[in-house]
Amino acid sequence: MTTLHIEGASRWFGNVVAVNDVTFDVSPGVTGLLGPNGAGKSTLINMMAGFLAPSNGSVTLDGAAVWRNEQAYSHLGLVPEAEGMYDFLTGQEFVLANAELHGLADPGAATHRALATVDMEHAQDRRISTYSKGMRQRVKMASALVHEPSVLLLDEPFNGMDPRQRMHLMELLRQMGEQGRTVLFSSHILEEVEQLASHIEVIVAGRHAASGDFRRIRRLMTDRPHRYLVRSDDNRALAAALIADACTSGIEFDEAENALRIQAVDFGRFTAVLPKLAAERGIRLHTVSPSDESLESVFSYLVAA
Amino acid sequence: MFDPTVARLTYRGLLGRRRVFLLSGLPLLLLVIAALVRATVGADDAVTANLLTGFGVATMVPLIGVIAGTGAIAPEIEDGSVLYLLAKPLKRPTIIVSKLIVAIGVSVVFTAVPMLLAGFVLNGNSGQLAVAFAVASALASVAYSALFLLLGTVTRHAVVIGLVYALIWEALVGSVVPGARVLSVQQWGLSLAERIAADGTGVSSSVGPVAGVVLLVVVTVLGGWFAGRKLRTLSPQAGEA
Numbered sequence: 001m002t003t004l005h006i007e008g009a010s011r012w013f014g015n016v017v018a019v020n021d022v023t024f025d026v027s028p029g030v031t032g033l034l035g036p037n038g039a040g041k042s043t044l045i046n047m048m049a050g051f052l053a054p055s056n057g058s059v060t061l062d063g064a065a066v067w068r069n070e071q072a073y074s075h076l077g078l079v080p081e082a083e084g085m086y087d088f089l090t091g092q093e094f095v096l097a098n099a100e101l102h103g104l105a106d107p108g109a110a111t112h113r114a115l116a117t118v119d120m121e122h123a124q125d126r127r128i129s130t131y132s133k134g135m136r137q138r139v140k141m142a143s144a145l146v147h148e149p150s151v152l153l154l155d156e157p158f159n160g161m162d163p164r165q166r167m168h169l170m171e172l173l174r175q176m177g178e179q180g181r182t183v184l185f186s187s188h189i190l191e192e193v194e195q196l197a198s199h200i201e202v203i204v205a206g207r208h209a210a211s212g213d214f215r216r217i218r219r220l221m222t223d224r225p226h227r228y229l230v231r232s233d234d235n236r237a238l239a240a241a242l243i244a245d246a247c248t249s250g251i252e253f254d255e256a257e258n259a260l261r262i263q264a265v266d267f268g269r270f271t272a273v274l275p276k277l278a279a280e281r282g283i284r285l286h287t288v289s290p291s292d293e294s295l296e297s298v299f300s301y302l303v304a305a
Numbered sequence: 306m307f308d309p310t311v312a313r314l315t316y317r318g319l320l321g322r323r324r325v326f327l328l329s330g331l332p333l334l335l336l337v338i339a340a341l342v343r344a345t346v347g348a349d350d351a352v353t354a355n356l357l358t359g360f361g362v363a364t365m366v367p368l369i370g371v372i373a374g375t376g377a378i379a380p381e382i383e384d385g386s387v388l389y390l391l392a393k394p395l396k397r398p399t400i401i402v403s404k405l406i407v408a409i410g411v412s413v414v415f416t417a418v419p420m421l422l423a424g425f426v427l428n429g430n431s432g433q434l435a436v437a438f439a440v441a442s443a444l445a446s447v448a449y450s451a452l453f454l455l456l457g458t459v460t461r462h463a464v465v466i467g468l469v470y471a472l473i474w475e476a477l478v479g480s481v482v483p484g485a486r487v488l489s490v491q492q493w494g495l496s497l498a499e500r501i502a503a504d505g506t507g508v509s510s511s512v513g514p515v516a517g518v519v520l521l522v523v524v525t526v527l528g529g530w531f532a533g534r535k536l537r538t539l540s541p542q543a544g545e546a
Contacts, residue, residue: 051540070394078392082541084384086314088321100310101393
């Protein structure tokens with residue numbers, strides 16, 4: 001059982017703070033690292049992988065620092081986001097080289113096992129340069145698994161994969177988690193993380209915004225106040241009817257836009273009440289659009305919470 | 306200190322299709338010119354020394370050093386594949402030493418061997434010129450490999466800077482400005498050629514053979530050591546720092 005311990009870790013590049021005082025543990029099982037693009041997920045993973053020194057704080061693997069500790073790689077498996085991977089080799093040669101670099105007793109057998117795990121034996125003798133994106137990702141996985149690491153770190157592993165490849169990789173990671181390995185993957189897509197991770201860490205603008213199981217995170221995200229822009233043929237009457245219901249907390253009549261700006265506190269109830277009220281009063285709805293559904297605003301709400 | 310797998314990956318990357326043409330182009334050109342000169346001028350010690358210095362030691366050797374030295378590491382840093390070496394329980398100096406040995410091996414094969422052949426074609430090794438220039442090329446290749454391998458770990462523009470150094474400093478400044486010659490890998494290599502070649506064959510260097518060899522060793526060791534240090538702090542996000 002291996003635990004990755006991140007304690008008050010910060011990292012800055014010149015004046016830019018990429019990761020700001022983050023503390024959490026990554027325990028056995030599958031953990032999702034969720035955050036919008038540019039939130040500092042990669043910087044954090046690079047610190048966990050020992051490729052970047054924390055400017056402050058520490059990252060330790062079962063008590064030993066990972067920075068400048070080559071021995072940590074005997075327990076760490078890494079699937080980087082970068083595409084570069086010795087394209088002139090065949091898949092089999094690439095995984096074998098990784099096994100040899102780990103100094104395994106029987107690199108040939110380990111290579112065979114790892115390629116079988118990711119279901120790539122059929123293409124193992126083709127050059128990597130001929131592989132599709134999903135095949136490359138699977139060979140990367142095989143290279144990271146060849147020494148049977150107790151911790152597996154994956155940076156945006158689902159990027160550019162088609163749905164079938166995505167399902168396959170998710171199944172594989174789920175198995176790894178069930179075997180008691182510590183698996184951490186990053187993603188900026190909530191649905192991906194929700195389907196796979198039993199535990200989620202949310203990073204926004206370099207800060208640790210939330211931590212817990214996906215139900216808790218999901219609730220935080222759906223319970224936040226939602227803003228809507230609504231146009232109808234009788235805005236004022238609609239506003240009066242809506243504010244009388246508990247699902248809204250504020251309505252503004254935007255004269256320039258000739259529309260209502262509505263703040264809904266109960267998202268589920270609001271979507272049910274709005275058409276019902278309009279129908280009862282004979283009001284025609286022209287526009288109903290959420291005005292802050294971007295991931296960015298969902299995340300910034302989480303930070304403020 | 307030597308990892309055969311790192312060496313194999315480096316060697317296969319270095320002798321990939323495109324680069325092997327680059328590496329063999331100049332040596333082939335040297336042999337063609339040597340054959341033409343022999344056919345038109347005949348065997349002549351002074352002409353031989355001139356050609357092997359001007360085209361061989363001043364141009365071909367540093368250029369092949371640039372291709373082999375930077376090619377042994379820079380492409381992997383550029384495309385991120387170096388991460389697969391770094392994420393292993395391997396000492397950083399082991400990675401550098403293995404790569405350096407491959408770079409040296411490749412550049413010696415592509416410089417010293419054609420120089421020896423060209424020497425024999427030009428004047429049949431009269432005045433020990435073929436051997437002298439082969440030794441000078443081999444020694445200079447060792448230092449160039451270390452120097453350009455280091456350059457490959459320090460900057461993304463290693464090839465351009467390497468070419469500027471090879472063509473402007475070694476070929477131009479080194480042959481025009483007397484003071485610059487003392488700080489030229491080419492001259493250090495030639496110091497041994499001068500020693501081996503018979504007197505009166507026109508081989509000369511600005512430094513003595515002992516100083517030349519000492520400087521070559523110092524540059525090689527320092528280059529390798531510093532490259533190892535750079536690799537320790539190399540990160541996928543180095544560009545953002």
